[in-house]
Amino acid sequence: MxxxxxxxxxxIAMLVLAACSGESASAPxxxxxxxxxxxxxxxxxxxxxxxxxxxxxxxxxxxxxxxITEHVYEQLFxxxxxxxxxxxxxxxxxxxxxxxTWVIKLKEGIKFHDGSPFNAEAVKYTxxxxxxxxxxxxxxxxxxxxxxxxxxxxxTVEIKTKYPYGPFLAALSHTNAAIVSPTADKKQDxxxxxxxxxxxxxxxxxxxxxxxxxxxxxxxxxxxxxxxIAFKVVPExxxxxSMLQTGEVQFIDNLxxxxxxxxxxxxxxxxxxxxxxxxxxLAFNHSRERNQDADFRKAVSLAVDRDAFVSxxxxxxxxxxxxxxxxxxxxxxxxDKAGTAYDVEAAKALVEKxxxxxxxxxxxxxxxxxxxxxxxxxxxxxxxxxxxxEIESLEWATFLDTARAGEYDMTFLSxxxxxxxxxxxxxxNFHSDNVGSSNRSQYSNPKFDELVVQSRTTIDQDKRLxxxxxxxxxxxxxxxxLPMYHGIVTTAMDKNYTGLEVDPTGKxxxxxxxxx
Amino acid sequence: MxxxxxxxxxxxxxxxxxxxxxxFSSMYIAPGDPATMVGGPTATETDLEAIRDNLGxxxxxxxxxxxxxxxxxxxxxxxxxxxxxxxxEAIAIRFPNTLKLAIASMIVAVVIGIFAGLISxxxxxxxxxxxxxxxxxxxxxxxxxxxxxxxxxxxxxxxxWLPVGGLSAPFYTVDGIKQLVxxxxxxxxxxxxxxxxxxxxxxxxxxxxxxxRTARAKGVKERNVIWIHTLKNGMIPVITVIGLNFGxxxxxxxxxxxxxxxxxxxxxxxxxxxxxxFPMVQGSVLLVATLFVVVNLIVDIVxxxxxxxxxxx
Numbered sequence: 001m002x003x004x005x006x007x008x009x010x011x012i013a014m015l016v017l018a019a020c021s022g023e024s025a026s027a028p029x030x031x032x033x034x035x036x037x038x039x040x041x042x043x044x045x046x047x048x049x050x051x052x053x054x055x056x057x058x059x060x061x062x063x064x065x066x067x068i069t070e071h072v073y074e075q076l077f078x079x080x081x082x083x084x085x086x087x088x089x090x091x092x093x094x095x096x097x098x099x100x101t102w103v104i105k106l107k108e109g110i111k112f113h114d115g116s117p118f119n120a121e122a123v124k125y126t127x128x129x130x131x132x133x134x135x136x137x138x139x140x141x142x143x144x145x146x147x148x149x150x151x152x153x154x155x156t157v158e159i160k161t162k163y164p165y166g167p168f169l170a171a172l173s174h175t176n177a178a179i180v181s182p183t184a185d186k187k188q189d190x191x192x193x194x195x196x197x198x199x200x201x202x203x204x205x206x207x208x209x210x211x212x213x214x215x216x217x218x219x220x221x222x223x224x225x226x227x228x229i230a231f232k233v234v235p236e237x238x239x240x241x242s243m244l245q246t247g248e249v250q251f252i253d254n255l256x257x258x259x260x261x262x263x264x265x266x267x268x269x270x271x272x273x274x275x276x277x278x279x280x281x282l283a284f285n286h287s288r289e290r291n292q293d294a295d296f297r298k299a300v301s302l303a304v305d306r307d308a309f310v311s312x313x314x315x316x317x318x319x320x321x322x323x324x325x326x327x328x329x330x331x332x333x334x335x336d337k338a339g340t341a342y343d344v345e346a347a348k349a350l351v352e353k354x355x356x357x358x359x360x361x362x363x364x365x366x367x368x369x370x371x372x373x374x375x376x377x378x379x380x381x382x383x384x385x386x387x388x389x390e391i392e393s394l395e396w397a398t399f400l401d402t403a404r405a406g407e408y409d410m411t412f413l414s415x416x417x418x419x420x421x422x423x424x425x426x427x428x429n430f431h432s433d434n435v436g437s438s439n440r441s442q443y444s445n446p447k448f449d450e451l452v453v454q455s456r457t458t459i460d461q462d463k464r465l466x467x468x469x470x471x472x473x474x475x476x477x478x479x480x481x482l483p484m485y486h487g488i489v490t491t492a493m494d495k496n497y498t499g500l501e502v503d504p505t506g507k508x509x510x511x512x513x514x515x516x
Numbered sequence: 517m518x519x520x521x522x523x524x525x526x527x528x529x530x531x532x533x534x535x536x537x538x539x540f541s542s543m544y545i546a547p548g549d550p551a552t553m554v555g556g557p558t559a560t561e562t563d564l565e566a567i568r569d570n571l572g573x574x575x576x577x578x579x580x581x582x583x584x585x586x587x588x589x590x591x592x593x594x595x596x597x598x599x600x601x602x603x604x605e606a607i608a609i610r611f612p613n614t615l616k617l618a619i620a621s622m623i624v625a626v627v628i629g630i631f632a633g634l635i636s637x638x639x640x641x642x643x644x645x646x647x648x649x650x651x652x653x654x655x656x657x658x659x660x661x662x663x664x665x666x667x668x669x670x671x672x673x674x675x676x677w678l679p680v681g682g683l684s685a686p687f688y689t690v691d692g693i694k695q696l697v698x699x700x701x702x703x704x705x706x707x708x709x710x711x712x713x714x715x716x717x718x719x720x721x722x723x724x725x726x727x728x729r730t731a732r733a734k735g736v737k738e739r740n741v742i743w744i745h746t747l748k749n750g751m752i753p754v755i756t757v758i759g760l761n762f763g764x765x766x767x768x769x770x771x772x773x774x775x776x777x778x779x780x781x782x783x784x785x786x787x788x789x790x791x792x793x794f795p796m797v798q799g800s801v802l803l804v805a806t807l808f809v810v811v812n813l814i815v816d817i818v819x820x821x822x823x824x825x826x827x828x829x
Contacts, residue, residue, distance in 0.1 A: 053599055054599060108600070138554075138563075191599075208783065209609075235777065238665060239775055239777055242668050242673050242680045243681060401547060437560040438557055447549050477630060
C-alpha cells in the first residue's frame with residue numbers, strides 16, 4: 001500500500017513537471033530530408049560567442065546583431081568584395097547631376113516580408129529615422145552629411161548632401177543603412193521582431209540562446225537553398241569547435257589564433273582565410289608631451305619587431321606598415337614598406353641619447369583577443385631597447401573608458417572598418433573632431449585633418465585615392481601610430497555545404513549556400 | 517515551524533535590501549561607463565550624455581537607488597540597458613535551464629557522494645576507502661572548465677555518445693537527459709567530493725558512538741545498525757553541505773554554463789557585468805540571494821524531520 005502511494009506521487013510529479021515544460025521535443029538527427037538540388041530543410045546553424053543586442057539596423061551597433069540583420073534586411077548598395085566597387089542592391093542605378101545630389105533609382109516589384117512594398121517612401125522613412133536626433137541611432141553619423149531626402153516618384157529618391165561627400169556609397173552600403181519596412185516599424189519593435197526585404201525572414205529569438213530565420217520564398221533574387229538557419233550562442237569557442245566537429249553546428253567564424261591547428265586537423269570542415277579590412281595598431285597618446293616628440297615615437301617604432309609578432313599569429317595576420325590596410329580603399333602599395341624598419345641598435349642609441357628609459361611607459365591593453373600577447377611581446381622588445389614598460393591590463397568596458405579619457409601613454413587599438421573605405425578609418429580614429437570620443441590616440445594635426453576632410457568631400461574616386469594615400473604616408477612617416485598587423489577574416493564550415501560568401505570586412509552571407 | 521518561516525521571511529526582506537544596496541553601490545563605483553557600452557566605440561561625448569540622461573545615470577546615487585527600490589517594490593526590476601528587455605523576462609527565460617542543471621548535478625553529487633562516503637566509512641582504512649578519498653580529493657581539486665572540456669572531447673567528440681552543448685530538448689526526453697549528463701557530471705563532481713568527505717567523517721564519528729555499540733551489543737543486525745541507527749544521525753552535517761551546494765548551484769554556474777553553451781542565470785550575470793548592464797546584474801543577484809535563503813530554510817526544516825530533537829520553536 002505504502003509503495004503504491006509512493007509510485008503514484010512520483011508519477012504525478014513527473015506528469016506535472018512534464019506539463020510545465022512546454023517545449024516540443026527536438027527532431028532526432030537524420031529525420032530531416034534534403035530536397036535535392038542543393039536545397040536543405042535541415043537547420044543550418046552558425047555559432048557565435050555572444051548574443052545579438054537587437055535586430056533593427058537603425059538602433060543596433062554590434063557585429064553579432066549585424067550578422068543576423070544582414071540576412072533579414074538589405075541596403076541600397078553593396079560592396080563587391082572582388083572589384084571593391086559598390087554595386088546596386090535594392091537600388092537599380094544612380095546618377096550625380098551635381099556633386100551634392102544623388103538621384104537613386106530603385107528596383108521595382110520588391111516587397112518587405114510583411115507584404116508592404118519597398119519604394120522611395122520606405123527609403124526616406126528609414127533614412128529620416130536614422131538621422132533624426134530623437135532616434136539617438138548609434139550610427140546616425142553615416143548620414144550626417146545628408147541635407148534633404150526627397151521622394152521623386154514611387155521608385156526614385158533624391159538625396160542632397162550638405163557638401164560633396166566622397167564615401168557616400170560606402171555609407172549607403174553600411175549594415176546600419178539597411179532599409180526597414182515603415183509599416184512594420186510603426187507597428188512593432190524591430191529590435192525584437194525585424195522586417196526587411198532580405199533573403200531570410202525572422203522566425204524567433206530566445207535571448208541568450210538563438211535566433212532562427214527561415215528562407216524568404218518570395219525573395220526578389222531567388223529563394224535561398226537553405227530553408228532554415230539559426231544563429232546560436234556558444235560562449236566558448238572551443239565548445240563551438242567541438243560542436244562543429246560533431247555536426248551540432250555547421251559554421252563558425254573569427255577563428256582564434258591558438259585554435260587554428262586544431263581546426264586544420266579536422267577532416268569534416270573547410271577553412272577559409274581572406275585578407276581583411278581590420279587593423280590593429282600601437283597608439284601613442286598624443287596629448288602627452290613625451291609622445292609629441294617625433295624622436296621618441298621613432299625610437300619606439302625602431303624597437304618593435306612587428307615581423308616577429310606577426311609570425312606568432314599562426315598565419316592570421318597580414319604584416320604591412322600601412323595604416324590603411326591592403327584591403328581598404330585608399331591603400332597604395334608604396335605605403336606597404338614605408339614605415340620605420342626594425343633596428344634595435346638604432347633604438348638603443350636614441351633611448352640612451354635622449355634618456356627615454358628614465359621614465360616608465362604605461363602600456364594599456366584590453367585583456368582580450370590578441371591584445372595581451374601583443375602587449376607582452378612589445379613590452380619585451382621595448383625593454384630590450386632600454387625603455388621601461390609597465391603593462392596595465394583592463395577588462396573591456398574599463399579599457400574603453402580609460403582609453404577614451406586618454407589615461408595612458410601607449411595602448412593597442414583596433415578598427416574593423418565595415419565600409420572598407422580609408423576615410424572611414426582616418427576620420428573617426430585620427431581626426432581632431434573626434435578627440436574625446438573615437439579618436440582615442442588624441443591625435444590632432446591640422447594638416448592631416450585637412451587631408452581627411454578633402455578625402456571625404458571629394459567625389460572623384462581617383463582623386464580620393466591620392467588624397468588618402470597622402471594622409472596615410474603622413475601618418476606612417478611621422479610614426480603617428482604603429483600598425484602591428486591587418487586582420488584576416490576566417491571561417492570554418494561543414495564540408496557538406498558550399499557557396500559561402502565572405503567579405504574582407506568580416507561580413508558573410510549564407511544566401512547562396514547549398515548542400516552538396 | 518510557521519514561526520520559523522515567518523521569521524526567515526522578514527529576515528529575507530532586510531537581507532535583500534542590504535544586498536541590493538551593496539550591488540547598486542559597487543556597480544556605481546566600479547569603473548566602466550554603461551553609456552560607453554551602449555553607445556559603442558564611435559559615440560561622441562554628446563551621444564554619451566544623451567544615453568546617460570536616457571538611462572537616468574546622471575541622477576545622484578540615492579535618487580537612482582530610491583527609484584530602483586520603488587519600482588522593485590512594485591515588481592518591476594527594470595529593463596536591460598543593452599537589449600531593453602525586461603529583467604524579469606530575461607531571468608524567466610534562463611532560470612529553468614539553471615534549475616535543470618542544478619537538480620541534475622545535485623542528483624549526481626548526492627548519489628556519488630553519499631555512496632562513496634558510506635563505503636569509505638564502513639570500510640575504514642581499506643583500499644576502498646583510500647580509492648574513494650583519493651577520488652574525492654581529485655574531485656575537489658579538478659577545475660570545472662578542464663573537466664568539462666575533457667568530457668566533451670571524450671564523450672561528445674570522440675565517442676559521440678552525447679551532445680557537446682545546449683539544453684534545448686525537454687529534460688524528460690532521451691535527448692534532454694543526454695544533454696544534461698556531461699554538464700551535470702562536470703558540475704556535480706566537486707559537490708560529490710565535498711559530500712563524500714563530509715559523509716565519511718560524520719559516519720565515522722557516529723559509528724563510534726555509544727548507542728551504536730549498544731545496538732551491536734544487543735545483537736541488532738549489522739544492516740539495521742547502519743541503515744536505522746547510523747545513517748540518519750550521520751546525515752545531518754551532510755544535509756547542510758548538500759543545502760549549501762544546492763544554493764550555490766541555483767545561483768547559476770558561470771563556467772559550466774559557458775563551457776556547455778547553456779543559457780542560464782550565471783552566464784546572464786557575468787555577461788551583464790561585462791556589459792555594465794546594471795539592472796540585469798541587480799536582478800540576477802537578488803534572485804540568487806533569495807534562492808540561497810529559501811534553500812537554507814528548507815534545509816533547516818529538513819533537520820527537524822531527520823532529528824526530532826531539533827526544534828525551532
